[in-house]
Amino acid sequence: MQPYILPYIGYFQLISSVDVFVLYDEVKYTKKGWINRNRFLLNGKAEVFTVPLVKGSDSATINEKRIVPDYDGQSVLRQLEAAYSRAPHFKEGFSLAKKCLAQDEKNLFRYLNESIRAVCDYLNIATKIVISSEVESHPAKHGQDRVISLCKDLKATTYINSMGGEELYSGPEFRKNGIDLVFLSPNIATYSQFQEPFAPRLSIIDVLMFLSRETVANEVKKHELISSKDDDNRDG
Incomplete structure (x- = not known):
């Protein structure tokens, strides 16, 4: 799985569901994607924060991209402070945000x-x-072949992906290589934000501002594992 900045809770449900989680470092950086951007709640609407990058080649991989020299995380932290200072778990959530965003790296x-x-x-x-x-x-x-090869390198017998991968991977092809293909369907409960309507799929930081650490730790364990559609039909 490619990394993202403070991804939504479903990403951490996926991490929690596996024994080994592989982060791709040598995949192409997607311009205008969500690798260095994410959404947070400001005045009842989803807004975007961005970790600014040095301009470079369009073919650069994630591990070749550089953050601008003068970025210290404070600009994003100010956005989050303005947005969540009245949230019930602001102190704990903001402390974690500082640890994640105010790096020297x-x-x-x-x-x-x-x-x-x-x-x-x-x-x-x-x-x-x-x-x-x-x-x-x-x-x-690349693609499915790379995933299968990685599973073999790690001696994995099951590969779990998000539901978005259903159209990308073939259950029979994985089975042919001795690997079960399974998809994770996240069980993401709504929670009380500042006002209605609920704004879904925001950064994990949003969840941590409104729910306690213990509650979120339990929420990341709530998901359903579903066999690939090809597996469902293999005997029919």
Whole structure:
């Protein structure tokens, strides 16, 4: 899975559901994607915060991208403080946000890696996190072939992905390689924000501003694992 800045709670449900979670560092950076951006709640509406990057090649990978030299996280932290200072768990949530955002690290991948691990530590997610370039034997492979190869490198017998991967992966192809293909359907409960209507799929920071650490730690364990559609039809 590629890393994102303070991703939504479903990302951490996925991490929590596996024994080993692989972070891709040698994948192409997607301009205008969500790798270095995320959404937060401001005055009842979803707004976007951004970790600014040095301009570079359009073909650069995440581990080749650099954060601008003068960025220290304070601009984003000011946005979050203005948005959530009245939230019931602001003190704890903001402290974690500081740890994730106010890093000295300027390599984008390492910055994201550290922030994801910090959230996992905070929520007592004990999953082992590894970096793709440090474990894979065939990094030149792409898509499904790369995933299967990585599973073999890690001696995995089951591969769990988010529901968004249903159209990308073939259950029979995984089974042919001795791997079960499973998808995680997140169970994300609504919670009380400042006002209605509820704004879904915001950064994990939003959840942590409104719910206690213990509650969120329990929420990341709530999900359903679903066999691939190909598996459902394999005998029919």
